[in-house]
Amino acid sequence: AQSVTQLDSHVSVSEGTPVLLRCNYSSSYSPSLFWYVQHPNKGLQLLLKYTSAATLVKGINGFEAEFKKSETSFHLTKPSAHMSDAAEYFCVVSFTGGGNKLTFGTGTQLKVEL
Amino acid sequence: GAVVSQHPSWVICKSGTSVKIECRSLDFQATTMFWYRQFPKQSLMLMATSNEGSKATYEQGVEKDKFLINHASLTLSTLTVTSAHPEDSSFYICSARDSQGTEAFFGQGTRLTVV
Numbered sequence: 001a002q003s004v005t006q007l008d009s010h011v012s013v014s015e016g017t018p019v020l021l022r023c024n025y026s027s028s029y030s031p032s033l034f035w036y037v038q039h040p041n042k043g044l045q046l047l048l049k050y051t052s053a054a055t056l057v058k059g060i061n062g063f064e065a066e067f068k069k070s071e072t073s074f075h076l077t078k079p080s081a082h083m084s085d086a087a088e089y090f091c092v093v094s095f096t097g098g099g100n101k102l103t104f105g106t107g108t109q110l111k112v113e114l
Numbered sequence: 115g116a117v118v119s120q121h122p123s124w125v126i127c128k129s130g131t132s133v134k135i136e137c138r139s140l141d142f143q144a145t146t147m148f149w150y151r152q153f154p155k156q157s158l159m160l161m162a163t164s165n166e167g168s169k170a171t172y173e174q175g176v177e178k179d180k181f182l183i184n185h186a187s188l189t190l191s192t193l194t195v196t197s198a199h200p201e202d203s204s205f206y207i208c209s210a211r212d213s214q215g216t217e218a219f220f221g222q223g224t225r226l227t228v229v
Binding site: 034 | 120
């Protein structure tokens with residue numbers, strides 16, 4: 001079985017400071033990992049994905065994430081937060097043996113303050 | 115990236131009526147589509163998985179007779195909420211994947227309010 005845990009339900013940062021959103025996963029097989037962002041009443045937009053290539057993945061809007069197998073983690077980071085980054089972020093795992101079914105984390109609400 | 119269009123973006127209906135939500139892949143053939151439900155400030159809950167031309171596979175606890183899913187073509191899947199009640203009010207999101215991709219593309223969601 002696969003699962004994903006987002007350790008923080010809410011994260012608050014000041015504009016211009018670094019962002020760290022934590023995600024740990026559990027999967028019996030080599031997983032694919034994703035980070036999605038959701039603005040209020042909107043669908044999900046893919047930020048970045050890891051599919052067994054480079055462990056440091058760069059995504060859109062300056063976000064990146066590092067796949068660490070030893071720690072079963074896939075934390076999302078950004079060097080400098082912008083007001084427009086305020087949104088809900090979901091860490092998602094899937095693996096081929098599971099029919100590529102996506103398993104979502106519970107989400108992290110990112111708040112960016114002036 | 116690929117585009118998935120979901121329609122309508124919001125709908126209000128009376129209790130007891132049925133509502134149909136469409137999910138279209140605009141620039142690729144979606145062999146698999148997924149339907150999710152999201153309650154306020156919660157994560158997405160997978161309702162069902164549909165493959166083109168076959169019956170949908172429902173997750174445990176999801177009433178297949180209440181949430182009818184049709185995936186008649188490679189670019190269109192529909193979710194019909196039958197005999198809707200206020201507790202069905204929620205945000206419904208579809209996603210689509212082609213036969214080769216590991217990535218799923220999401221629609222913009224439908225806010226359903228049953229009054």
